[in-house]
Amino acid sequence: MAVAGIDMGALATKVVILEGDRILAATTLATGETGETEAYKAMEEALRQAGLKLEEIKSVISTGTGRKRVLFAQKQRTAMSCHAKGAYFLFPQVRTLIDVGAESAAAIRLSADGKVEDSVGNDKCAAGTGIFLDAMSRMLRVSLGEMGAESLKATGTVPISSMCVIFAESEVISHVHKDPPIPCANILAGIHDSIVDRLFGMGQRVGMEPEVVMTGGVSKNIGIIRAMESKLGMKVLVPEDPQIVGALGAALFAQQENGIRESC
């Protein structure tokens, strides 16, 4: 019996179709202006991958900032709960989850049985989110996909002191135009450190305990992961597809809601 979870974020809509413990399909599409249309499209794509029709999906639960716009979902759940649920499914040893999306970030502490014990979010400020990286990517003319790997080539790092994206841009510009020039990799390293400092601070507010898992689109950036590991002094676990964890969690809740899976 298949269920689906749909995570409609600010920039990307993710769908997971789950049957038992098997992920039958996982899709990620850009969230458009209407939201609802893109939710249908993402769902259709996931159904196509899974070889199923919508009528064969027992239950759909939506999550994310746009969850109330997914009209074909039977129920909703907050992003915090779904990310925690999905991360715990993938890594039962997780105790601290840091989810970093396009426009928001959250640090969540979980109990040994996967329940959320505490959480703190940053949904007010672009610092420490994907938008910050996006802005820097455009400024330095390094693609988002390459930023992380490039940052690992750094021979040093430059501090980016500003908490605000706009002011950080000014700082980066001044670094770019320094004489003698500062290697781009070092500036990138500074940018990554700046983001990780914010995320680390959030983590400290809830209390960071191993194992630490990172999810969300920004965790696909290897530079962020390495910077966080360096800050923590321990390995950080990242799912194979860190963007779908929220949708996975929503699908797991759909199983729970329909008695297919026990609550934990």
Added chain:
Amino acid sequence: MQNPVMQEMIDNLRKWKVEYQDTDFKPTLAYLDLVARYFERANSARDERKPLVGHLTLCPTEIFYAMDLVPLEVAMYGLFKTFLGGVGSYLEMAAQFGLPPEICSVHRATDAMTIEGAFPRPDIFVATTQTCDNVPKTVEVMAELYKSPYFILDCPYTYTERTVNYRVREYQDLIRFLEEQTGRKMDYDRLKEAVRKSYRVTELCVEINQLKKAVPAPLPCEGIFAQAAVNFLLAGTDEAVEFFTLMRDEVKWRVDHRIGAIPNERFRLLLPFVIPFWDMSLMEWMQQEHGATIVMDLVSIWAEDGKWFRDPDKPLENLARKTFFNPGYQLQGPMTDLLECVVQNAIDSKVDGAVIFAHRGCRSFGACIRSVKDELQKLGVLSVVIDCDIVDKSFTSREEVVEKLEGFFERLEERKGASGVVN
């Protein structure tokens, strides 16, 4: 001549009363009447040739009433304006005046209302250092803008006999100041009477607090702020005694008949601080959507069951002692007072969770949030911290607050064993 801005607010309070006319919680209508009359007196003081005393939170209103002065709690006026339409334009004006956003928005709004002449010009200003360090600064700004004399009462950090005596001397100095400024002499028999009535209010409030802890919790959300407001504005008056007698009787009746604030109480909550004043309907939303009642809140809690009244012939000593007992004491003194208060009330009220609205401008409380959370966690009480501004609604939208509350209620539901999924 009456102030038109204040008159508009009074008219809105009267309209609000009409909206609540079908409420089944009778004290609500009495409360709205009381508050409207309070502001009407302030607005008429000049016409009636009575000195108007502008003051901020936790000032000894008993002294003002005993001298037949008309008090106007300016910060409370700002909060009522926040409920009834917002103070956004005043916050913009405060920014233009040069007040940075890091300053508590309650004070920014108050200063801006002063610049705009949004309330009648007080003849005198009085403040105490008790609530926070911004209070005396705000009063100094207001006094300068209105060219009125002012007096700052110094409140010691800890409660000892020495600090009570110090406070008595502060009150003596205040009375001398008021006598000089108004030409009126203090009638100490009236003061003793006002203090006696104030203590009666405390007794009733403490009784109400005990009743509030019943299961199901009897007090609907509309009663929560009423309790604090009437105490802060009218302690020392017959009106306050009558109001709290009515409230106590109503709450007691509910407890005796096992009538809760809502039919199916699902969660009991503690409010270790205050709720955003720009949308008090959040409390109703919690009640209706999640069966969650706020059983206890910080601004209703007295220290040590409120037993501040000793010798009836020593009114100033009683008032000085009251300083360390009245709601709000938790924020000015040692953090241990706040933590003990939170812990004890969480236990006594059998709460499931705590909602901490982290007002960005409040250093007094902000510095304690982590400690409050840790103490609640030791008790097994779930808490959520919501970064917001209690007056400036542009800082955090209702949607953001609701999102965080929904996540919190999901956690509470999971703890109860439900799946926590909502429609």
